Amino acid sequence: xxxxxxxxxxxxxxxxxxxxxxxxxxxxxxxxxxxxxxxxxxxxxxxxxxxxxxxxxxxxxxxxxxxxxxxxxxxxxxxxxxxxxxxxxxxxxxxxxxxxxxxxxxxxxxxxxxxxxxxxxxxxxxxxxxxxxxxxxxxxxxxxxxxxxxxxxxxxxxxxxxxxxxxxxxxxxxxxxxxxxxxxxxxxxxxxxxxxx
Amino acid sequence: xxxxxxxxxxxxxxxxxxxxxxxxxxxxxxxxxxxxxxxxxxxxxxxxxxxxxxxxxxxxxxxxxxxxxxxxxxxxxxxxxxxxxxxxxxxxxxxxxxxxxxxxxxxxxxxxxxxxxxxxxxxxxxxxxxxxxxxxxxxxxxxxxxxxxxxxxxxxxxxxxxxxxxxxxxxxxxxxxxxxxxxxxxxxxxxxxxxxx
Numbered sequence: 001x002x003x004x005x006x007x008x009x010x011x012x013x014x015x016x017x018x019x020x021x022x023x024x025x026x027x028x029x030x031x032x033x034x035x036x037x038x039x040x041x042x043x044x045x046x047x048x049x050x051x052x053x054x055x056x057x058x059x060x061x062x063x064x065x066x067x068x069x070x071x072x073x074x075x076x077x078x079x080x081x082x083x084x085x086x087x088x089x090x091x092x093x094x095x096x097x098x099x100x101x102x103x104x105x106x107x108x109x110x111x112x113x114x115x116x117x118x119x120x121x122x123x124x125x126x127x128x129x130x131x132x133x134x135x136x137x138x139x140x141x142x143x144x145x146x147x148x149x150x151x152x153x154x155x156x157x158x159x160x161x162x163x164x165x166x167x168x169x170x171x172x173x174x175x176x177x178x179x180x181x182x183x184x185x186x187x188x189x190x191x192x193x194x195x196x197x
Numbered sequence: 198x199x200x201x202x203x204x205x206x207x208x209x210x211x212x213x214x215x216x217x218x219x220x221x222x223x224x225x226x227x228x229x230x231x232x233x234x235x236x237x238x239x240x241x242x243x244x245x246x247x248x249x250x251x252x253x254x255x256x257x258x259x260x261x262x263x264x265x266x267x268x269x270x271x272x273x274x275x276x277x278x279x280x281x282x283x284x285x286x287x288x289x290x291x292x293x294x295x296x297x298x299x300x301x302x303x304x305x306x307x308x309x310x311x312x313x314x315x316x317x318x319x320x321x322x323x324x325x326x327x328x329x330x331x332x333x334x335x336x337x338x339x340x341x342x343x344x345x346x347x348x349x350x351x352x353x354x355x356x357x358x359x360x361x362x363x364x365x366x367x368x369x370x371x372x373x374x375x376x377x378x379x380x381x382x383x384x385x386x387x388x389x390x391x392x393x394x
Contacts, residue, residue, distance in 0.1 A: 011244040018226040025217030045245035047208040
């Protein structure tokens with residue numbers, strides 16, 4: 001096996017370790033990339049190098065950007081007194097795609113978990129408490145997963161923030177959802193939180 | 198949106214266009230890569246750059262390597278008079294993983310297809326005919342897919358190679374396969390090709 005074949009094997013191995021890809025799809029991806037060298041492979045290598053050189057976590061909120069303090073934290077337009085607490089940057093991106101929330105974020109970096117031995121200090125909770133005082137925050141919106149760990153974390157955070165309005169995303173029937181396909185817990189939550197029309 | 202955010206968006210877009218990945222898994226992959234910068238992102242960028250700089254198609258057989266003529270075509274050990282014809286490099290890799298075939302390969306680059314207007318000249322068929330004469334070939338093993346296009350291509354190639362033994366992979370029950378889950382065509386083929394024990 002020559003060095004070049006080893007390079008291809010190494011590339012397949014690295015791609016196969018990405019979440020969502022296995023060995024078979026990594027091999028397909030590498031063949032595709034080699035066929036589309038100038039259109040896809042070279043731009044991908046360059047984009048990875050650029051992101052690798054510049055991407056970092058915002059020291060304030062944990063969002064990913066290219067500066068010590070991210071775009072959202074530095075923007076005055078986003079200083080509306082609301083902080084939306086999310087588990088992960090992927091959740092922050094999901095919130096931003098909905099284009100409804102105009103405040104700032106706080107990325108916890110996970111949820112409290114007794115099983116995985118994740119306590120408040122492993123998450124970005126102390127920093128959140130500091131921000132409440134420093135940033136003139138009027139409302140903390142908890143946008144955490146509707147899982148046991150997510151809800152435990154939500155209750156813990158609410159307890160740590162006396163004197164601030166703490167709200168949480170509504171639970172109910174997803175838009176476009178059919179009742180027949182929903183689990184009992186969602187139907188129960190939607191029924192309890194029913195609204196008059 | 199700063200340049201850095203644009204770089205991350207561009208990386209997500211490039212990854213999401215790989216076969217087997219969509220926008221959602223591309224976002225997860227990018228977050229994973231940024232978190233594992235030195236362990237995963239930088240090595241991946243370097244591997245892509247290396248492969249982009251060196252990978253090319255073998256002028257003889259169509260395999261992917263880093264030299265004009267690939268390792269298999271230059272190896273004397275593989276000159277046993279057998280050529281295994283496959284559709285794609287992925288199929289060549291699959292054959293090599295089984296470690297049973299000791300001859301050389303010929304990668305067609307697809308199959309004949311009336312619908313997609315792929316004729317013999319779009320594939321590497323003329324080159325195969327040249328190789329039969331030049332490389333002292335005694336047997337051509339057709340390892341093409343058991344699809345209509347694959348079998349059409351197999352019959353076409355067999356017609357083009359009078360005077361050479363042309364064989365084809367056996368069709369039958371896959372190892373570990375249960376009859377109950379097999380389609381009728383496979384059972385029919387396996388029954389027709391039954392062997393005495």
